[in-house]
Amino acid sequence: MPKAVWNGTVLAESDRTEVVEGNHYFPIDSINKEYFKESSTHTSCPWKGQASYYSVEVDGQVNKDAAWYYPSTKEKAKNIEGYVAFWKGVKVES
Template sequence: MPVAKWNGTVLAKSDTYETVEGNVYFPPDSLSREHFKPSPTHSTCPWKGEASYYSVEVDGQTNADAAWYYPEPKPAASNIKGYVAFWKGVTVER
């Protein structure tokens, strides 16, 4: 079961997930929502569409834009709609 952690805190954990381009995407209901803050950052992938970001907060520390998701992905990436992936020091253990 994949688990995403930062600073020793579990951010997401689920038996249900998608793997795209080597990244584990967690379903929205698997997140520990108290650690996620919306970010104004966006980026664009040519085949997935526009990504939105969350900053992660644990014990008063913030990891800006450490999580991303596709709220309205292009059809080729419809399987990850709303699912969240991580980077910037967040570890994902399988």
């Protein structure tokens, strides 16, 4: 089962991930919300829509904007709407 790990801590774990462009997107109910803080960062993808970000905090260490999600996607990306993906050193293990 895929899991996202940073700083030795499991941030998310699910057997219902969606893989898009090589990234595992985790259902929102599979993330450990205690480690996530809303960020003011937003980016735009021409076919997915506007992404919002979370910073991840584990044991006092912050990984700024290490997770992103699309709260409302364009039609072709509906399968990942609300799902969370990771980068910036967060390892996704299967």
